[in-house]
Amino acid sequence: MSNGKELEEYVRNTYQFLLNMKDEGLNVEKDKKLVGKSGAVHQIDVYYEFVFGNRIHHVAIECKDYSSAVDKGRVQEFALKLQDIGNISGEMVSANGYQSGAKKIAEHYDINLKTINDLPTMPHLLGMRLSSVALPDESYKAEPFWTIMELRNDKVTGSYFGHTQDGRKFIPLFFSKYHALMYFQESNLDTKSWGIRGLPRHALRAFILMLDLLKRQSVEPMIMFRPPGDTSNSGFAGFVTDRKLLAKEYYCGEVPEPVTDSV
Structure with missing residues:
Protein backbone atom coordinates (compact mmCIF):
# COMPACT_ATOMS: atom_id res chain seq x y z
CA MET A 1 0.00 0.00 0.00
CA LEU A 125 -12.55 -14.62 -1.45
CA LEU A 126 -13.73 -16.05 -4.75
CA GLY A 127 -13.40 -19.56 -3.36
CA MET A 128 -15.42 -18.58 -0.29
CA ARG A 129 -18.03 -16.99 -2.54
CA LEU A 130 -18.32 -20.16 -4.62
CA SER A 131 -18.65 -22.33 -1.52
CA SER A 132 -21.20 -20.00 0.08
CA VAL A 133 -23.41 -19.34 -2.92
CA ALA A 134 -23.18 -22.33 -5.21
CA LEU A 135 -22.69 -25.17 -2.73
CA PRO A 136 -25.60 -25.39 -0.24
CA ASP A 137 -25.09 -27.08 3.14
CA GLU A 138 -27.52 -29.07 5.28
CA SER A 139 -28.97 -25.96 6.94
CA TYR A 140 -30.32 -24.48 3.70
CA LYS A 141 -34.08 -24.47 3.16
CA ALA A 142 -35.54 -24.90 -0.30
CA GLU A 143 -36.86 -21.87 -2.22
CA PRO A 144 -38.64 -23.83 -3.60
CA PHE A 145 -36.57 -26.85 -4.71
CA TRP A 146 -34.73 -29.73 -3.10
CA THR A 147 -32.15 -31.68 -5.03
CA ILE A 148 -29.57 -34.45 -4.61
CA MET A 149 -25.86 -33.60 -4.64
CA GLU A 150 -22.63 -35.55 -4.54
CA LEU A 151 -20.82 -35.70 -1.19
CA ARG A 152 -17.16 -36.01 -0.35
CA ASN A 153 -16.14 -36.05 3.31
CA ASP A 154 -19.72 -34.98 4.18
CA LYS A 155 -19.48 -31.83 2.01
CA VAL A 156 -21.08 -31.25 -1.38
CA THR A 157 -18.67 -31.26 -4.33
CA GLY A 158 -20.84 -29.11 -6.62
CA SER A 159 -22.00 -32.07 -8.74
CA TYR A 160 -25.71 -32.88 -8.96
CA PHE A 161 -27.26 -36.33 -9.14
CA GLY A 162 -28.72 -37.08 -12.55
CA HIS A 163 -30.61 -39.89 -14.21
CA THR A 164 -30.87 -40.98 -17.83
CA GLN A 165 -34.22 -41.49 -19.49
CA ASP A 166 -34.80 -42.29 -23.17
CA GLY A 167 -31.23 -41.30 -23.91
CA ARG A 168 -31.56 -37.87 -22.22
CA LYS A 169 -29.92 -36.77 -18.97
CA PHE A 170 -31.89 -34.99 -16.24
CA ILE A 171 -31.24 -33.38 -12.83
CA PRO A 172 -34.29 -34.02 -10.61
CA LEU A 173 -35.77 -31.13 -8.59
CA PHE A 174 -38.36 -31.68 -5.83
CA PHE A 175 -40.83 -29.36 -4.12
CA SER A 176 -40.76 -31.55 -1.00
CA LYS A 177 -37.79 -32.80 1.02
CA TYR A 178 -39.93 -35.83 1.87
CA HIS A 179 -40.37 -36.63 -1.82
CA ALA A 180 -36.64 -36.10 -2.41
CA LEU A 181 -35.97 -38.64 0.34
CA MET A 182 -38.45 -41.10 -1.23
CA TYR A 183 -36.72 -40.76 -4.58
CA PHE A 184 -33.33 -41.08 -2.87
CA GLN A 185 -34.36 -44.36 -1.24
CA GLU A 186 -36.06 -45.73 -4.35
CA SER A 187 -32.85 -45.06 -6.30
CA ASN A 188 -30.80 -46.95 -3.66
CA LEU A 189 -28.30 -44.12 -3.37
CA ASP A 190 -25.37 -44.35 -0.96
CA THR A 191 -25.75 -41.84 1.90
CA LYS A 192 -21.97 -41.42 2.04
CA SER A 193 -21.81 -40.42 -1.63
CA TRP A 194 -25.03 -38.44 -2.01
CA GLY A 195 -27.07 -36.02 0.10
CA ILE A 196 -30.33 -34.08 -0.15
CA ARG A 197 -29.88 -30.32 -0.23
CA GLY A 198 -32.26 -27.38 -0.39
CA LEU A 199 -31.72 -24.63 -2.95
CA PRO A 200 -32.39 -21.23 -1.35
CA ARG A 201 -32.81 -18.26 -3.66
CA HIS A 202 -29.11 -17.46 -4.10
CA ALA A 203 -28.21 -21.13 -4.69
CA LEU A 204 -31.08 -21.50 -7.17
CA ARG A 205 -29.63 -18.58 -9.12
CA ALA A 206 -26.23 -20.29 -9.21
CA PHE A 207 -27.93 -23.50 -10.35
CA ILE A 208 -29.69 -21.67 -13.19
CA LEU A 209 -26.42 -20.14 -14.34
CA MET A 210 -24.78 -23.57 -14.21
CA LEU A 211 -27.43 -24.92 -16.59
CA ASP A 212 -25.78 -22.93 -19.37
CA LEU A 213 -22.74 -25.18 -19.06
CA LEU A 214 -24.74 -28.36 -18.55
CA LYS A 215 -26.78 -27.69 -21.68
CA ARG A 216 -23.65 -28.34 -23.73
CA GLN A 217 -23.58 -31.80 -22.14
CA SER A 218 -27.28 -32.33 -22.97
CA VAL A 219 -28.28 -32.19 -19.29
CA GLU A 220 -31.69 -30.69 -18.42
CA PRO A 221 -33.57 -29.97 -15.17
CA MET A 222 -36.67 -32.04 -14.44
CA ILE A 223 -39.25 -31.13 -11.79
CA MET A 224 -40.40 -34.29 -10.03
CA PHE A 225 -43.94 -34.49 -8.68
CA ARG A 226 -45.90 -37.02 -6.64
CA PRO A 227 -49.47 -36.52 -5.35
CA PRO A 228 -49.74 -35.89 -1.59
CA GLY A 229 -50.28 -39.13 0.33
CA ASP A 230 -49.48 -41.31 -2.68
CA THR A 231 -48.23 -44.71 -1.52
CA SER A 232 -48.59 -46.50 -4.82
CA ASN A 233 -45.75 -47.88 -6.88
CA SER A 234 -46.52 -45.60 -9.79
CA GLY A 235 -43.45 -43.48 -9.06
CA PHE A 236 -42.88 -39.82 -9.86
CA ALA A 237 -44.16 -37.72 -12.70
CA GLY A 238 -41.36 -35.71 -14.28
CA PHE A 239 -41.73 -32.36 -16.05
CA VAL A 240 -38.78 -31.17 -18.11
CA THR A 241 -38.10 -27.45 -17.83
CA ASP A 242 -35.32 -25.03 -18.78
CA ARG A 243 -33.33 -22.13 -17.38
CA LYS A 244 -35.72 -19.44 -18.70
CA LEU A 245 -38.78 -20.97 -17.04
CA LEU A 246 -36.90 -21.60 -13.78
CA ALA A 247 -35.77 -17.97 -13.71
CA LYS A 248 -39.21 -16.58 -14.57
CA GLU A 249 -41.53 -18.81 -12.54
CA TYR A 250 -39.42 -19.91 -9.53
CA TYR A 251 -36.47 -17.55 -9.08
CA CYS A 252 -38.75 -14.61 -10.03
CA GLY A 253 -35.85 -12.33 -10.82
CA GLU A 254 -33.27 -11.39 -13.40
CA VAL A 255 -30.61 -13.97 -14.25
CA PRO A 256 -27.91 -12.96 -16.79
CA GLU A 257 -28.35 -14.52 -20.18
CA PRO A 258 -25.53 -16.77 -21.39
CA VAL A 259 -22.89 -15.13 -23.54
CA THR A 260 -23.07 -16.43 -27.12
CA ASP A 261 -20.46 -16.12 -29.81
CA SER A 262 -21.43 -13.56 -32.44
CA VAL A 263 -21.72 -14.82 -35.99
Whole structure:
Protein backbone atom coordinates (compact mmCIF):
# COMPACT_ATOMS: atom_id res chain seq x y z
CA MET A 1 0.00 0.00 0.00
CA SER A 2 1.35 3.42 -0.89
CA ASN A 3 -0.96 5.52 1.29
CA GLY A 4 -3.70 5.30 3.89
CA LYS A 5 -6.53 5.87 1.41
CA GLU A 6 -5.53 2.82 -0.60
CA LEU A 7 -5.56 0.70 2.54
CA GLU A 8 -9.01 2.01 3.47
CA GLU A 9 -10.34 1.17 0.01
CA TYR A 10 -8.77 -2.28 0.16
CA VAL A 11 -10.33 -2.97 3.56
CA ARG A 12 -13.72 -1.63 2.47
CA ASN A 13 -13.77 -3.77 -0.67
CA THR A 14 -12.70 -6.88 1.25
CA TYR A 15 -15.41 -6.47 3.90
CA GLN A 16 -18.00 -5.61 1.26
CA PHE A 17 -17.20 -8.92 -0.42
CA LEU A 18 -17.12 -10.94 2.81
CA LEU A 19 -20.38 -9.56 4.17
CA ASN A 20 -22.30 -10.14 0.94
CA MET A 21 -21.39 -13.75 0.23
CA LYS A 22 -25.08 -14.59 -0.22
CA ASP A 23 -26.21 -11.26 -1.68
CA GLU A 24 -27.29 -9.94 1.74
CA GLY A 25 -27.17 -6.36 0.44
CA LEU A 26 -25.04 -5.00 3.30
CA ASN A 27 -23.29 -1.72 2.55
CA VAL A 28 -19.76 -1.07 3.81
CA GLU A 29 -19.00 2.66 3.89
CA LYS A 30 -15.70 4.51 3.78
CA ASP A 31 -14.95 7.81 5.56
CA LYS A 32 -18.11 7.66 7.67
CA LYS A 33 -18.94 10.56 10.03
CA LEU A 34 -20.58 9.73 13.37
CA VAL A 35 -21.58 12.12 16.16
CA GLY A 36 -20.48 11.13 19.66
CA LYS A 37 -22.24 11.65 22.98
CA SER A 38 -20.02 14.70 23.50
CA GLY A 39 -21.33 16.28 20.32
CA ALA A 40 -17.98 15.81 18.56
CA VAL A 41 -18.00 14.46 15.00
CA HIS A 42 -15.78 11.40 14.54
CA GLN A 43 -14.36 10.19 11.25
CA ILE A 44 -14.50 6.39 10.73
CA ASP A 45 -12.26 4.91 8.04
CA VAL A 46 -14.55 1.95 7.26
CA TYR A 47 -18.01 1.37 8.76
CA TYR A 48 -20.81 -1.14 8.44
CA GLU A 49 -23.85 -2.28 10.39
CA PHE A 50 -25.93 -5.43 10.43
CA VAL A 51 -28.99 -6.87 12.16
CA PHE A 52 -28.60 -9.89 14.46
CA GLY A 53 -30.92 -11.03 17.21
CA ASN A 54 -33.38 -8.18 16.46
CA ARG A 55 -30.62 -5.66 17.17
CA ILE A 56 -28.61 -3.38 14.91
CA HIS A 57 -24.88 -3.88 15.45
CA HIS A 58 -22.43 -1.16 14.43
CA VAL A 59 -18.79 -1.80 13.51
CA ALA A 60 -16.02 0.77 13.02
CA ILE A 61 -12.70 -0.14 11.38
CA GLU A 62 -9.58 2.01 11.76
CA CYS A 63 -6.91 1.55 9.06
CA LYS A 64 -3.22 2.29 9.79
CA ASP A 65 -0.83 2.23 6.85
CA TYR A 66 2.29 3.10 8.84
CA SER A 67 5.84 2.06 7.98
CA SER A 68 6.24 0.75 11.55
CA ALA A 69 4.11 -1.10 14.08
CA VAL A 70 1.14 0.78 15.56
CA ASP A 71 1.83 2.03 19.10
CA LYS A 72 -0.52 2.02 22.07
CA GLY A 73 -1.31 5.72 21.71
CA ARG A 74 -3.08 5.16 18.38
CA VAL A 75 -5.14 2.35 19.84
CA GLN A 76 -6.05 4.50 22.86
CA GLU A 77 -7.24 7.29 20.55
CA PHE A 78 -9.45 4.81 18.70
CA ALA A 79 -10.79 3.41 21.99
CA LEU A 80 -11.80 6.90 23.18
CA LYS A 81 -13.50 7.56 19.86
CA LEU A 82 -15.52 4.36 20.21
CA GLN A 83 -16.46 5.17 23.81
CA ASP A 84 -17.76 8.59 22.81
CA ILE A 85 -19.82 7.15 19.94
CA GLY A 86 -21.18 4.30 22.09
CA ASN A 87 -22.87 1.03 21.12
CA ILE A 88 -20.25 0.22 18.50
CA SER A 89 -17.60 -2.47 18.02
CA GLY A 90 -14.07 -1.64 16.92
CA GLU A 91 -11.51 -3.25 14.66
CA MET A 92 -8.11 -1.99 13.53
CA VAL A 93 -6.18 -3.08 10.44
CA SER A 94 -2.46 -2.34 10.33
CA ALA A 95 -0.03 -2.61 7.43
CA ASN A 96 2.89 -3.44 9.74
CA GLY A 97 1.59 -4.99 12.95
CA TYR A 98 1.36 -3.66 16.51
CA GLN A 99 3.61 -2.96 19.44
CA SER A 100 3.08 -5.07 22.56
CA GLY A 101 1.58 -2.13 24.45
CA ALA A 102 -0.95 -1.58 21.67
CA LYS A 103 -2.09 -5.18 21.95
CA LYS A 104 -2.66 -4.83 25.69
CA ILE A 105 -4.75 -1.68 25.23
CA ALA A 106 -6.78 -3.35 22.47
CA GLU A 107 -7.48 -6.37 24.65
CA HIS A 108 -8.61 -4.13 27.53
CA TYR A 109 -11.05 -2.19 25.30
CA ASP A 110 -12.15 -5.26 23.30
CA ILE A 111 -10.78 -3.95 20.02
CA ASN A 112 -10.05 -6.59 17.39
CA LEU A 113 -6.56 -6.10 15.90
CA LYS A 114 -5.79 -7.36 12.40
CA THR A 115 -3.03 -6.98 9.83
CA ILE A 116 -3.28 -7.02 6.04
CA ASN A 117 -2.13 -10.63 6.14
CA ASP A 118 -5.22 -11.52 8.18
CA LEU A 119 -7.49 -10.44 5.34
CA PRO A 120 -8.27 -13.07 2.69
CA THR A 121 -6.78 -12.66 -0.77
CA MET A 122 -8.99 -12.28 -3.84
CA PRO A 123 -8.60 -15.96 -4.93
CA HIS A 124 -9.57 -16.98 -1.37
CA LEU A 125 -12.55 -14.62 -1.45
CA LEU A 126 -13.73 -16.05 -4.75
CA GLY A 127 -13.40 -19.56 -3.36
CA MET A 128 -15.42 -18.58 -0.29
CA ARG A 129 -18.03 -16.99 -2.54
CA LEU A 130 -18.32 -20.16 -4.62
CA SER A 131 -18.65 -22.33 -1.52
CA SER A 132 -21.20 -20.00 0.08
CA VAL A 133 -23.41 -19.34 -2.92
CA ALA A 134 -23.18 -22.33 -5.21
CA LEU A 135 -22.69 -25.17 -2.73
CA PRO A 136 -25.60 -25.39 -0.24
CA ASP A 137 -25.09 -27.08 3.14
CA GLU A 138 -27.52 -29.07 5.28
CA SER A 139 -28.97 -25.96 6.94
CA TYR A 140 -30.32 -24.48 3.70
CA LYS A 141 -34.08 -24.47 3.16
CA ALA A 142 -35.54 -24.90 -0.30
CA GLU A 143 -36.86 -21.87 -2.22
CA PRO A 144 -38.64 -23.83 -3.60
CA PHE A 145 -36.57 -26.85 -4.71
CA TRP A 146 -34.73 -29.73 -3.10
CA THR A 147 -32.15 -31.68 -5.03
CA ILE A 148 -29.57 -34.45 -4.61
CA MET A 149 -25.86 -33.60 -4.64
CA GLU A 150 -22.63 -35.55 -4.54
CA LEU A 151 -20.82 -35.70 -1.19
CA ARG A 152 -17.16 -36.01 -0.35
CA ASN A 153 -16.14 -36.05 3.31
CA ASP A 154 -19.72 -34.98 4.18
CA LYS A 155 -19.48 -31.83 2.01
CA VAL A 156 -21.08 -31.25 -1.38
CA THR A 157 -18.67 -31.26 -4.33
CA GLY A 158 -20.84 -29.11 -6.62
CA SER A 159 -22.00 -32.07 -8.74
CA TYR A 160 -25.71 -32.88 -8.96
CA PHE A 161 -27.26 -36.33 -9.14
CA GLY A 162 -28.72 -37.08 -12.55
CA HIS A 163 -30.61 -39.89 -14.21
CA THR A 164 -30.87 -40.98 -17.83
CA GLN A 165 -34.22 -41.49 -19.49
CA ASP A 166 -34.80 -42.29 -23.17
CA GLY A 167 -31.23 -41.30 -23.91
CA ARG A 168 -31.56 -37.87 -22.22
CA LYS A 169 -29.92 -36.77 -18.97
CA PHE A 170 -31.89 -34.99 -16.24
CA ILE A 171 -31.24 -33.38 -12.83
CA PRO A 172 -34.29 -34.02 -10.61
CA LEU A 173 -35.77 -31.13 -8.59
CA PHE A 174 -38.36 -31.68 -5.83
CA PHE A 175 -40.83 -29.36 -4.12
CA SER A 176 -40.76 -31.55 -1.00
CA LYS A 177 -37.79 -32.80 1.02
CA TYR A 178 -39.93 -35.83 1.87
CA HIS A 179 -40.37 -36.63 -1.82
CA ALA A 180 -36.64 -36.10 -2.41
CA LEU A 181 -35.97 -38.64 0.34
CA MET A 182 -38.45 -41.10 -1.23
CA TYR A 183 -36.72 -40.76 -4.58
CA PHE A 184 -33.33 -41.08 -2.87
CA GLN A 185 -34.36 -44.36 -1.24
CA GLU A 186 -36.06 -45.73 -4.35
CA SER A 187 -32.85 -45.06 -6.30
CA ASN A 188 -30.80 -46.95 -3.66
CA LEU A 189 -28.30 -44.12 -3.37
CA ASP A 190 -25.37 -44.35 -0.96
CA THR A 191 -25.75 -41.84 1.90
CA LYS A 192 -21.97 -41.42 2.04
CA SER A 193 -21.81 -40.42 -1.63
CA TRP A 194 -25.03 -38.44 -2.01
CA GLY A 195 -27.07 -36.02 0.10
CA ILE A 196 -30.33 -34.08 -0.15
CA ARG A 197 -29.88 -30.32 -0.23
CA GLY A 198 -32.26 -27.38 -0.39
CA LEU A 199 -31.72 -24.63 -2.95
CA PRO A 200 -32.39 -21.23 -1.35
CA ARG A 201 -32.81 -18.26 -3.66
CA HIS A 202 -29.11 -17.46 -4.10
CA ALA A 203 -28.21 -21.13 -4.69
CA LEU A 204 -31.08 -21.50 -7.17
CA ARG A 205 -29.63 -18.58 -9.12
CA ALA A 206 -26.23 -20.29 -9.21
CA PHE A 207 -27.93 -23.50 -10.35
CA ILE A 208 -29.69 -21.67 -13.19
CA LEU A 209 -26.42 -20.14 -14.34
CA MET A 210 -24.78 -23.57 -14.21
CA LEU A 211 -27.43 -24.92 -16.59
CA ASP A 212 -25.78 -22.93 -19.37
CA LEU A 213 -22.74 -25.18 -19.06
CA LEU A 214 -24.74 -28.36 -18.55
CA LYS A 215 -26.78 -27.69 -21.68
CA ARG A 216 -23.65 -28.34 -23.73
CA GLN A 217 -23.58 -31.80 -22.14
CA SER A 218 -27.28 -32.33 -22.97
CA VAL A 219 -28.28 -32.19 -19.29
CA GLU A 220 -31.69 -30.69 -18.42
CA PRO A 221 -33.57 -29.97 -15.17
CA MET A 222 -36.67 -32.04 -14.44
CA ILE A 223 -39.25 -31.13 -11.79
CA MET A 224 -40.40 -34.29 -10.03
CA PHE A 225 -43.94 -34.49 -8.68
CA ARG A 226 -45.90 -37.02 -6.64
CA PRO A 227 -49.47 -36.52 -5.35
CA PRO A 228 -49.74 -35.89 -1.59
CA GLY A 229 -50.28 -39.13 0.33
CA ASP A 230 -49.48 -41.31 -2.68
CA THR A 231 -48.23 -44.71 -1.52
CA SER A 232 -48.59 -46.50 -4.82
CA ASN A 233 -45.75 -47.88 -6.88
CA SER A 234 -46.52 -45.60 -9.79
CA GLY A 235 -43.45 -43.48 -9.06
CA PHE A 236 -42.88 -39.82 -9.86
CA ALA A 237 -44.16 -37.72 -12.70
CA GLY A 238 -41.36 -35.71 -14.28
CA PHE A 239 -41.73 -32.36 -16.05
CA VAL A 240 -38.78 -31.17 -18.11
CA THR A 241 -38.10 -27.45 -17.83
CA ASP A 242 -35.32 -25.03 -18.78
CA ARG A 243 -33.33 -22.13 -17.38
CA LYS A 244 -35.72 -19.44 -18.70
CA LEU A 245 -38.78 -20.97 -17.04
CA LEU A 246 -36.90 -21.60 -13.78
CA ALA A 247 -35.77 -17.97 -13.71
CA LYS A 248 -39.21 -16.58 -14.57
CA GLU A 249 -41.53 -18.81 -12.54
CA TYR A 250 -39.42 -19.91 -9.53
CA TYR A 251 -36.47 -17.55 -9.08
CA CYS A 252 -38.75 -14.61 -10.03
CA GLY A 253 -35.85 -12.33 -10.82
CA GLU A 254 -33.27 -11.39 -13.40
CA VAL A 255 -30.61 -13.97 -14.25
CA PRO A 256 -27.91 -12.96 -16.79
CA GLU A 257 -28.35 -14.52 -20.18
CA PRO A 258 -25.53 -16.77 -21.39
CA VAL A 259 -22.89 -15.13 -23.54
CA THR A 260 -23.07 -16.43 -27.12
CA ASP A 261 -20.46 -16.12 -29.81
CA SER A 262 -21.43 -13.56 -32.44
CA VAL A 263 -21.72 -14.82 -35.99
